[in-house]
Amino acid sequence: MHEPIVPADALYNVAMAVGTSLDLKKTICTALQTIVRAFDCTTGMVMFAGWESDRLVGLRTECVVPAEADAFPSCRQAVKHAESLLRGQTKRSLALLSPQQTQLPKSVTAYFFPLPQYGVLILGKQTVPLTPEQISAFDPILHKLEQAIDHALRFQKIQQELTDLQLQQQATTAMVDDFLTAVSHELRTPLTLIMGFIETLLDGRPGPLTDTQRRFLQNSYHSSAQMLDLVDNLLMVIHFRQGRVKLNKYPLHPGHLLEELTAQIMGLAETKRVSLTIDSKWEVDRMCVGDRRWLEKVVLQLADNAIKFTPANQPVRIESYFQNEQWVFRVTDSGSGIPESELPLIFDRFYRGRNAKSEQTHGVGVGLCMCKNIIEAHGGNIGIKNNPEGGVTAWFTLPVGKNV
16 A cells, blocks of 8 residues: 655646646646656546536546546546536536545546636545545645646737738738739839830931930940849749759859959949959869859849949958858948848848948848848858858858769
8 A cells, every 4th residue: 555645746846747847738748747657646637628607517538547547437427527526517616626536336436626717637546545634735736736727828819919910911921923924924014115126226226326325325324224134133032931942963164253243343343343353163073953044143143232232442252162162152241241140130031131221222131031042942052141340241051062
């Protein structure tokens, strides 16, 4: 025969048991197993109440220990007794009920302990009945169990609310994507036509142009090209999100790629009057597998960002080299840097930092998001960091193999 458990020990064991999980089912079953074991019971059940107009109208089984005990005749009789005992009770009257007990067949004594907010705890015990000391110990134990159930239900509710919010966000994002896709396609067609007409005029086919007319048309063409590039980037970001972009990967030489873009990058630097240094060191037998068209977009976007945020006559440095079986590309500017609080958001779609807004740079915040999508689709990494000496370094790395 087991020695009677000291009530304080039972309370401690239940407190330890319910403090290990916020899952409702696991919390209740763990606590019930601990109670059954601590008081040397045959079976245990926790039943939740069904409420109607604040009155208990039925009970449902939440947990049974041991699991197969649900089929025992004594358990079924205990459930019937509990339903007849508690039906019609309110939460307030349930809280005032004392523990009840009744004798069942095969020398089983059933004990009923009300859980005022939730239902009832039922214990079945053979041989030695519970002592008055043990029964009196259940007040703090039931309170601890109710606290655990309350915490688990609150956590369950929060989880459900978060799930609902995520579903709402996904639905909203899908609607935004559909809207932006439709708008982008509607903009792309007239922009393409406008640029085609302007090209025809600049070619002089309808007739000669004055210098002023040519300058106006060139400015219009440049602005239309910027708008079309923005539309294309926006569509690309949406298509990447939807998994609709297929990369055309093949071996390419990073040194050659940067060399072919140098003139374009130099043109951007000259327009902004910044000092540009390009340091490209590459081994002839090393190649990178990727989609050249998309990788060119990343290089140009990072270079353009650095030049855009660098004051006139200040340096911008571009580095491209092979290290640790990777292509490392780095662009360092001489701008004012990025607030540390904004760094985690810098690659988010449509995010524009305070610096971009204060300096009135054009764009809608899809450039860096586009770069991140492209680099990660190639199996690489991308990031931005503030430099101790000032300015920002944007970088990416891509895996490199041998040209065989």
